[in-house]
Amino acid sequence: VVNTETGHDLAAQRADLAAVCRTLYGFGWMPGTSGNVSLRSGGSVVITASGRSKGTMAAGDTVVVDPEKGRPLAGETERPSAETFIHLAVYRQVPECGAVIHAHAPYSTALATLVGAEGVVGTALFSRLELAKGLGVADPSEVAVPVFPNWPDVPRIGEDVAGYLARTADAPPVLLIDRHGVTSWGRSLEEARNRMECVEELSRLALLTGAFGPDVAKESAR
Amino acid sequence: VVNTETGHDLAAQRADLAAVCRTLYGFGWMPGTSGNVSLRSGGSVVITASGRSKGTMAAGDTVVVDPEKGRPLAGETERPSAETFIHLAVYRQVPECGAVIHAHAPYSTALATLVGAEGVVGTALFSRLELAKGLGVADPSEVAVPVFPNWPDVPRIGEDVAGYLARTADAPPVLLIDRHGVTSWGRSLEEARNRMECVEELSRLALLTGAFGPDVAKESAR
Amino acid sequence: VVNTETGHDLAAQRADLAAVCRTLYGFGWMPGTSGNVSLRSGGSVVITASGRSKGTMAAGDTVVVDPEKGRPLAGETERPSAETFIHLAVYRQVPECGAVIHAHAPYSTALATLVGAEGVVGTALFSRLELAKGLGVADPSEVAVPVFPNWPDVPRIGEDVAGYLARTADAPPVLLIDRHGVTSWGRSLEEARNRMECVEELSRLALLTGAFGPDVAKESAR
Amino acid sequence: VVNTETGHDLAAQRADLAAVCRTLYGFGWMPGTSGNVSLRSGGSVVITASGRSKGTMAAGDTVVVDPEKGRPLAGETERPSAETFIHLAVYRQVPECGAVIHAHAPYSTALATLVGAEGVVGTALFSRLELAKGLGVADPSEVAVPVFPNWPDVPRIGEDVAGYLARTADAPPVLLIDRHGVTSWGRSLEEARNRMECVEELSRLALLTGAFGPDVAKESAR
Numbered sequence: 032v033v034n035t036e037t038g039h040d041l042a043a044q045r046a047d048l049a050a051v052c053r054t055l056y057g058f059g060w061m062p063g064t065s066g067n068v069s070l071r072s073g074g075s076v077v078i079t080a081s082g083r084s085k086g087t088m089a090a091g092d093t094v095v096v097d098p099e100k101g102r103p104l105a106g107e108t109e110r111p112s113a114e115t116f117i118h119l120a121v122y123r124q125v126p127e128c129g130a131v132i133h134a135h136a137p138y139s140t141a142l143a144t145l146v147g148a149e150g151v152v153g154t155a156l157f158s159r160l161e162l163a164k165g166l167g168v169a170d171p172s173e174v175a176v177p178v179f180p181n182w183p184d185v186p187r188i189g190e191d192v193a194g195y196l197a198r199t200a201d202a203p204p205v206l207l208i209d210r211h212g213v214t215s216w217g218r219s220l221e222e223a224r225n226r227m228e229c230v231e232e233l234s235r236l237a238l239l240t241g242a243f244g245p246d247v248a249k250e251s252a253r
Numbered sequence: 254v255v256n257t258e259t260g261h262d263l264a265a266q267r268a269d270l271a272a273v274c275r276t277l278y279g280f281g282w283m284p285g286t287s288g289n290v291s292l293r294s295g296g297s298v299v300i301t302a303s304g305r306s307k308g309t310m311a312a313g314d315t316v317v318v319d320p321e322k323g324r325p326l327a328g329e330t331e332r333p334s335a336e337t338f339i340h341l342a343v344y345r346q347v348p349e350c351g352a353v354i355h356a357h358a359p360y361s362t363a364l365a366t367l368v369g370a371e372g373v374v375g376t377a378l379f380s381r382l383e384l385a386k387g388l389g390v391a392d393p394s395e396v397a398v399p400v401f402p403n404w405p406d407v408p409r410i411g412e413d414v415a416g417y418l419a420r421t422a423d424a425p426p427v428l429l430i431d432r433h434g435v436t437s438w439g440r441s442l443e444e445a446r447n448r449m450e451c452v453e454e455l456s457r458l459a460l461l462t463g464a465f466g467p468d469v470a471k472e473s474a475r
Numbered sequence: 476v477v478n479t480e481t482g483h484d485l486a487a488q489r490a491d492l493a494a495v496c497r498t499l500y501g502f503g504w505m506p507g508t509s510g511n512v513s514l515r516s517g518g519s520v521v522i523t524a525s526g527r528s529k530g531t532m533a534a535g536d537t538v539v540v541d542p543e544k545g546r547p548l549a550g551e552t553e554r555p556s557a558e559t560f561i562h563l564a565v566y567r568q569v570p571e572c573g574a575v576i577h578a579h580a581p582y583s584t585a586l587a588t589l590v591g592a593e594g595v596v597g598t599a600l601f602s603r604l605e606l607a608k609g610l611g612v613a614d615p616s617e618v619a620v621p622v623f624p625n626w627p628d629v630p631r632i633g634e635d636v637a638g639y640l641a642r643t644a645d646a647p648p649v650l651l652i653d654r655h656g657v658t659s660w661g662r663s664l665e666e667a668r669n670r671m672e673c674v675e676e677l678s679r680l681a682l683l684t685g686a687f688g689p690d691v692a693k694e695s696a697r
Numbered sequence: 698v699v700n701t702e703t704g705h706d707l708a709a710q711r712a713d714l715a716a717v718c719r720t721l722y723g724f725g726w727m728p729g730t731s732g733n734v735s736l737r738s739g740g741s742v743v744i745t746a747s748g749r750s751k752g753t754m755a756a757g758d759t760v761v762v763d764p765e766k767g768r769p770l771a772g773e774t775e776r777p778s779a780e781t782f783i784h785l786a787v788y789r790q791v792p793e794c795g796a797v798i799h800a801h802a803p804y805s806t807a808l809a810t811l812v813g814a815e816g817v818v819g820t821a822l823f824s825r826l827e828l829a830k831g832l833g834v835a836d837p838s839e840v841a842v843p844v845f846p847n848w849p850d851v852p853r854i855g856e857d858v859a860g861y862l863a864r865t866a867d868a869p870p871v872l873l874i875d876r877h878g879v880t881s882w883g884r885s886l887e888e889a890r891n892r893m894e895c896v897e898e899l900s901r902l903a904l905l906t907g908a909f910g911p912d913v914a915k916e917s918a919r
Contacts, residue, residue: 063387165729507831
């Protein structure tokens with residue numbers, strides 16, 4: 032079904048969401064029913080439905096929501112992910128963003144948990160790591176990835192993200208959530224997935240070498 | 254073959270058990286011939302046969318047993334897993350339980366081994382970890398997962414499990430066994446598998462961040 | 476081709492060797508051209524040829540050798556693995572052995588390297604680990620796995636192995652080689668592979684929990 | 698299309714490059730759009746195009762370049778990888794080299810980062826590790842793998858590599874780049890891939906056992 036107004040083929044977008052979920056599940060980054068993925072579709076957002084294993088996702092396990100409140104559009108039968116608010120915050124603040132991925136990738140989540148500070152937005156530093164070029168930032172030689180507190184109230188995380196993105200001109204297209212997970216985005220689903228792969232590998236490298244966080248980064252600024 | 258009394262399709266259940274075994278073997282969580290999986294089938298329990306590699310399980314590698322003694326029903330040709338008693342303890346104490354998975358997932362087993370105490374039921378704490386929501390407990394912000402001693406006499410482990418479940422109103426649907434492995438359950442095989450994925454990832458996160466066990470949890474209670 | 480004397484189907488055995496190689500390569504346990512696998516075939520031994528990636532092994536990448544000197548039988552065109560002598564030492568000392576696997580599985584190799592002693596046969600202890608039951612030893616509660624020095628001269632490793640097996644009544648069906656790898660065996664190829672899976676997982680558990688070697692084992696004998 | 702002058706089948710070479718990319722992506726060694734692979738094709742070099750996910754590479758995602766400047770030949774439509782200069786340095790200095798692989802394999806990259814020294818070529822030592830035989834060096838008992846500084850200006854890395862190879866008679870066919878990744882080469886693509894597998898596994902072993910670098914190697918020279 033092509034949206035005649037926007038030219039988007041919604042059926043293909045739903046299938047794309049399901050396919051990337053199956054891939055990321057295969058990487059082990061969406062255990063249980065965790066993780067969620069979305070695409071911008073004209074003025075709306077298509078996002079994965081709540082409570083599904085990502086290993087067997089199909090196009091029907093998605094739902095189109097309005098970009099302000101995250102409510103399913105008329106005719107949609109699925110319930111959107113509880114973390115829709117984080118996705119919407121990114122779409123609102125990043126006009127060129129076309130797709131958002133939220134995952135529980137192990138090394139990113141561990142890094143978030145080690146670096147996360149209580150109640151404030153912390154920072155994980157990727158310092159002079161070549162792979163940071165894959166994030167598409169202006170200066171990949173020193174990338175400050177924000178680490179958000181994991182408020183039980185998900186919309187509050189969305190507000191933190193929106194506030195951070197509004198005040199941070201050169202924000203990287205990835206963010207961490209303390210004791211929770213990692214979110215990436217890009218112009219396309221493939222770009223968002225590429226960046227997810229980069230941030231997870233950068234996090235693994237940080238953990239393997241013990242080089243992460245502001246203090247360590249300063250010390251290692253050789 | 255549909256059980257005319259219960260409506261269960263036993264052949265489909267046997268095939269489902271075999272399929273989830275192959276999946277979990279693929280994850281590396283059932284090395285050698287370890288691991289076993291069961292389903293409630295009417296008043297009986299279908300469980301994987303003893304001593305098979307889970308990588309090549311077929312529907313025929315299962316056996317229907319009585320839920321009290323774990324003895325094969327008449328007509329069954331396979332020998333049930335030695336750990337059937339642990340499964341039966343769960344089915345007896347958790348009426349809504351429809352499926353049980355026992356695996357040797359590496360991080361859960363390592364966590365059990367690090368946290369396990371001699372001869373008594375210990376505790377691994379998952380403290381404010383988002384993924385704990387995947388366990389379906391009333392309060393996911395602080396989940397106390399029991400760690401059972403690994404008695405050489407398997408029925409004694411079953412008794413410990415039964416006693417714990419009888420006295421613990423809000424027991425999570427996962428348990429660890431010291432120097433041994435991890436067990437999860439749910440209303441369906443898929444729910445049990447989702448929860449296994451969650452407990453293994455939570456255990457990995459605990460190991461990567463060094464945050465597990467009562468003392469550590471208290472210290473990190475920021 | 477069935478050996479009319481022994482009833483062995485040599486073509487099937489060659490194909491079985493190739494298949495298990497591809498599986499173990501898929502696990503990451505045979506990097507580069509490392510690893511080798513053999514089967515007893517009547518009075519001879521079929522073993523993988525030297526210098527092949529195990530990811531693309533075919534039945535033709537095997538060679539039948541005599542069990543004493545490891546020389547290819549007449550008509551064989553491939554060169555046997557340099558580590559054939561280790562396989563032959565096991566076949567000579569363990570009459571019921573039907574298959575031998577040698578791999579560079581990461582955790583077993585790391586354990587061997589951490590525990591290995593200079594020039595003498597060391598020991599890695601698996602103490603009260605449930606999965607040790609998968610090794611099929613008389614007393615799985617305390618399994619002493621030998622760690623052999625990695626002599627550059629491979630036949631000398633074979634002599635060490637033969638001597639150890641000759642003097643050790645209850646030797647487990649797995650052995651480690653310092654800075655080198657791990658060898659397992661069983662009555663069948665499947666049993667040897669199951670035991671390889673067990674020793675690798677036991678080694679991972681030992682590394683994750685820091686519990687390995689004589690001293691640690693004594694301390695942890697609670 | 699067979700090059701009538703050299704006998705190379707360029708179409709097959711392009712397909713081979715794409716296939717090895719997909720394999721190495723499957724190993725997790727080419728996250729995001731990182732990694733690049735090349736083959737010598739007569740007097741030219743075929744290399745992967747810039748900015749593609751290696752998980753979905755096709756033959757068309759390659760480009761033939763001149764071996765001096767790395768410029769696409771006439772008729773080529775793709776842009777070569779930014780790291781082409783590192784490949785060309787190897788081809789120039791190693792006449793028998795037929796293929797080069799550059800990857801962000803996690804353990805090699807972590808080892809490079811731990812061992813790398815500021816602004817000079819460092820060394821990672823693989824000391825008496827059996828798998829080092831897979832690198833095809835004259836003396837595998839002690840392999841000194843160079844660790845190059847990761848200059849933001851890629852041609853400068855290429856110059857360092859060229860200088861090192863020119864002055865090092867027995868250079869191993871693998872090199873590390875600090876905070877960046879690992880490069881391997883061989884007479885064929887398969888040999889380069891086998892050696893990549895070896896150096897990554899050797900690096901994992903070094904990290905798991907804590908044995909790497911000049912000082913540690915000296916201490917552990919038992």
